Amino acid sequence: xxxxxxxxxxxxxxxxxxxxxxxxxxxxxxxxxxxxxxxxxxxxxxxxxxxxxxxxxxxxxxxxxxxxxxxxxxxxxxxxxxxxxxxxxxxxxxxxxxxxxxxxxxxxxxxxxxxxxxxxxxxxxxxxxxxxxxxxxxxxxxxxxxxxxxxxxxxxxxxxxxxxxxxxxxxxxxxxxxxxxxxxxxxxxxxxxxxxxxxxxxxxxxxxxxxxxxxxxxxxxxxxxxxxxxxxxxxxxxxxxxxxxxxxxxxxxxxxxxxxxxxxxxxxxxxxxxxxxxxxxxxxxxxxxxxxxxxxxxxxxxxxx
Ligand SMILES: Nc1nc2c(ncn2[C@@H]2O[C@H](COP(=O)(O)OP(=O)(O)OP(=O)(O)O)[C@@H](O)[C@H]2O)c(=O)[nH]1
Ligand SMILES: [Mg+2]
Ligand SMILES: [Zn+2]
Numbered sequence: 001x002x003x004x005x006x007x008x009x010x011x012x013x014x015x016x017x018x019x020x021x022x023x024x025x026x027x028x029x030x031x032x033x034x035x036x037x038x039x040x041x042x043x044x045x046x047x048x049x050x051x052x053x054x055x056x057x058x059x060x061x062x063x064x065x066x067x068x069x070x071x072x073x074x075x076x077x078x079x080x081x082x083x084x085x086x087x088x089x090x091x092x093x094x095x096x097x098x099x100x101x102x103x104x105x106x107x108x109x110x111x112x113x114x115x116x117x118x119x120x121x122x123x124x125x126x127x128x129x130x131x132x133x134x135x136x137x138x139x140x141x142x143x144x145x146x147x148x149x150x151x152x153x154x155x156x157x158x159x160x161x162x163x164x165x166x167x168x169x170x171x172x173x174x175x176x177x178x179x180x181x182x183x184x185x186x187x188x189x190x191x192x193x194x195x196x197x198x199x200x201x202x203x204x205x206x207x208x209x210x211x212x213x214x215x216x217x218x219x220x221x222x223x224x225x226x227x228x229x230x231x232x233x234x235x236x237x238x239x240x241x242x243x244x245x246x247x248x249x250x251x252x253x254x255x256x257x258x259x260x261x262x263x264x265x266x267x268x269x270x271x272x273x274x275x276x277x278x279x280x281x282x283x284x285x286x287x288x289x290x291x292x293x294x295x296x297x298x299x300x301x302x303x304x305x
Pocket of ligand 3: 268
């Protein structure tokens with residue numbers, strides 16, 4: 001980026017076109033209410049939390065003049081330059097939504113982000129929590145089972161998060177699974193806002209409204225994000241259907257060996273993926289997620305013709 005006598009900063013949150021940034025430098029200055037101005041706005045690139053930006057001052061205040069090239073950018077959760085995404089699901093209340101975590105692991109694989117599974121509220125149903133961590137562990141993903149009530153698993157997760165220095169990571173998942181509560185438990189100084197879950201519909205109340213990055217140690221950020229609703233992923237169109245099998249790491253040993261070269265792995269005879277599911281080598285729930293996503297992508301394409 002050209003030297004314009006400006007400063008470099010990380011966007012830690014943004015609401016209505018105004019950003020809060022953490023400026024580089026020893027004193028870690030937080031600057032609030034920063035607008036974007038300048039040429040890059042014509043390119044229709046909107047600054048996102050996680051972005052590294054250049055700032056200049058016109059004497060009255062700072063404004064953003066440019067965005068450094070991104071590693072990746074997600075729309076949901078709204079974040080740039082993410083290294084690790086903690087996919088948070090609860091053992092109970094709200095009940096784990098099958099397929100939801102899988103969509104996010106696929107999103108991660110596509111964008112070069114490491115997915116990590118965190119099951120919360122383990123004290124409400126230990127067996128369910130174990131089952132989920134075991135499932136994703138078998139895929140090869142790091143998985144944790146925690147409780148913010150009993151503190152079970154909290155120390156292990158904290159150690160893992162702190163070990164990954166110089167990264168941007170985020171907690172994501174449905175509203176009410178306990179993301180903000182967990183962040184507070186891990187890092188008590190942060191004081192994220194937490195809420196209740198509605199007893200009637202067993203869903204969270206969307207307590208966290210914006211993405212916020214917290215600097216948990218030097219240049220290491222962890223973001224709390226607003227809970228998803230299931231509708232957020234209705235428009236799942238971020239990869240081509242032929243690419244989808246490669247975004248399920250456990251399919252890898254079987255790919256390109258099916259009877260038909262153009263096997264979709266959804267219904268064909270002589271499909272080694274289907275055989276692996278029948279043999280218990282690939283989890284049925286992961287395979288069902290694959291088929292659902294594959295058909296979603298296919299239907300969308302046909303509909304768009
Ligand atoms: N039993 C139990 N309840 C928990 C645990 N962690 C959080 N909760 C409760 O779950 C509810 C929702 O917690 P939040 O931390 O606000 O959930 P969130 O995922 O941040 O929700 P949004 O901000 O709406 O996305 C609160 O009533 C918490 O007290 C846990 O480990 N066990
Ligand atoms: Mg929250
Ligand atoms: Zn196949």
